[in-house]
Amino acid sequence: MSQSVTLQVPATTANLGPGFDCIGAALTLYNTCQFSRLDAGELEITVSGVDAERVSTDQSNLLYQAFAKFYEQLGQVPPPVRIQIELGVPLARGLGSSATAIVGGLVGANWLAGQPLSTTEVMEIAIAIEGHPDNVVPALLGGCRLAASRGSAWEICEVPWHSEIVPVVAIPNFELSTAEARRVLPAQYSRADAIFNTAHFGLLVRALETGNPQWLQAALQDRIHQPYRQTLISGFDAVREAALQAGAYELVISGAGPTLLALTSPQQSASVCQAMSQAWQQQGISTQAIALAIDADGTKTID
Template sequence: MSVNSSVTVTVPATTANLGAGFDCIGAALTLHNNFKLTLVDGETQIIVTGSEAARVDNIYKDNLLYCAYVKLYEHLGQTPSPVKMEIGLGVPLARGLGSSATAIVGGLVGANILAGEPLTQSQVMDLAISMEGHPDNVVPALIGGCRLAATGVNGWEICDIPWHESIVPVVAIPDFELSTKEARRVLPTEVSRADAIFNISHLGLLLRGLETGKTSWLQAALQDKLHQPYRKSLINGYDAVSAAAINAGAYGMVISGAGPTLLALTDTSHSLDVVAAMATAWKEIGVAAQVRALNIDNDGARVIKD
């Protein structure tokens, strides 16, 4: 066994897209999954705790955390050792908060530590993006903060997006799920030039709005024409929750990732009102939801070497 035979990795939830930043922007939130990986001499095993533990596949060869663990060793040309994996769930599953990204990042980071840290953070990030298929969740889950990812001449370019201290992310997590596959199925294969221009301009405004906290910029910037008009029909109560959030003082509301979690951005003086209004709006149409005001997690994946 290596010097570090056990490691614990805490990985934040993420919210992707933020409206106009479809598939390229994501932000880490103060909601976390914990993964403890311990090298063992016997059989690989997975133990899951948390409110949705029964829904996580503990057949290790099918588990995403284990797949990521194996991926890193395969990248190194090594055979992975048997491992005991203990998963502590704090991020709801299939709700648009990057639960799969936490498993990918947790497995890759944990394996890299156990292997003696042969890969840099940038190399781990590249593996994570290749597993997830797009960067918007795994990048902030790994390095924290709000990040924009774009392909560059020699690979991925990652840009830090300043997040003004007055802006509060409020997540409304309903008691129903929406698969990413279904959320992508409803998207058109082509968009008009007008819609492309709309999103380009609003993405620029979003970046400046997040940096400055300017109300009018944020109110306009959270609009989108590439994915939300098509996906909102899959989310029962979308329009009612959006109207309630804005009436309570939110700058606007977007779909978190593929949904069905809804994300409102507001300021510190209105955050409690927005939380209450979004919860009430869904309750009135028979949808139970957890609604929480969170913060941006600027640390990303955190490691404890045992």
């Protein structure tokens, strides 16, 4: 069994417009966590980086809760452990921060325990903790992933992401909780809206694979969550319009928001970044806009 392991866990963007709660992609923005088994003593957690002061350092820490859940699944007591967390993914912004904690805690526990569980088994525990697969699956496996249930099991499909499609995220300096973003959603949808999203999600999968600009522009439309959630995001219309004017194919809400995700070409990525940032600044909202890439590795060990 390992005495220490350091993991790098990617941020994720989920939904991608019409793919509500079933598709997500890992991004090149990371949290790292180091687990060191202690011979004796109490739990030790230190946190540094983005929003570090807001992360608990006791047993209520989400990463530790996932760590402990792993040992509970084995019927064992968690060992004394020191956990050092370095945050690069901001909290409550729609970039999968909770998924990084859940996946990091489970994978770290699996390493310290001698890897008794397979990646699939770890993934299933992560989905059970999170409640849906769209963030935890790409955080664990990397790439763009579609998850579909089959009874109590999950079928995971990798969705090819064309190298000419650049994800640009604009992260504002305000938060939006997932719970709040879910409260605004209707309990029922019309048949027309269900058909609309089915067609557009099918087109999205092909658009991501081929990089076809016209398909991307159409495919990112949604009637299930975005029309309701965008009302919670101050400046949404202005940022979207600025991104489109700068050459983005389309703009969507990343996860539950408030981070906004534009897909664009490599040639336009810098201008889209600048346009999104300026549009929010004109609304009095400071923001960080970054052109990222798709992380192909998922959670991995680092030296």
